[in-house]
Amino acid sequence: MTDTLLTEPDAGNASEALHEDRLWRDNGWTARVKKNEDDDGWAVEMIKDGEAEPALVGPWTMGRDKKNPKPLDTGAFNTLVKTASEVLRRHEQQLHAQLHKRMAVESGDATIEVTLDIVPDEDDPYALLTAFDSFGEQLAQVKVAPNFKLSRASAASWVENEFRRPG
Incomplete structure (x- = not known):
């Protein structure tokens, strides 16, 4: 060698x-x-x-x-x-x-899984807030700011407001 x-x-x-x-x-x-x-x-x-x-x-x-x-x-x-x-x-x-967060919230007698997927694009970063039912079927999806804070309260509020874009 x-x-x-x-x-x-x-x-x-x-x-x-x-x-x-x-x-x-x-x-x-x-x-x-x-x-x-x-x-x-x-x-x-x-x-x-x-x-x-x-x-x-x-x-x-x-x-x-x-x-x-x-x-x-x-x-x-x-x-x-x-x-x-x-x-x-x-x-x-x-x-x-850091880029993918998820949590479950109760809505009536259903459990809704809410995910936040951050897309760290250099020019236009954003995040997708998505709701799924207990069978994994997508219920809703909205584009939010990349600094959106997913918490139990923010997820529950989004579900209660019929999936309207937060803020």
Whole structure:
């Protein structure tokens, strides 16, 4: 293995496996070991193919000589891929939770599920407020401001007002 430190992945070879001491590219991921800018140690960054920013950056172990980094290997790379994938999955779950909210409200003897789906468009962000019956059939949908606050009270008020656009 070579001890080459590349600063940018070669986009033309992103799908080809590459296994070097400080640079591994395989299975849609690139691991790059580089000098830690904050101290004398080393860091590793994991970048998913097609992404501009690393999904994970963390400290990397020193080698036996206590000056150079420990070389990447299959086990370490696989662990890094698993960890970086989990970070991305959590980020996606958090974003989904911020953009999609739901709650159930009682209306007479029926339960109505109300959802708020925020569409974060750069030019014209908005949200869709939607009501569903207990069978999952859509009862109503209105466009609202992206900062609309879905609460039990606002959902109940919307249902009571026969699904007229709030505010």
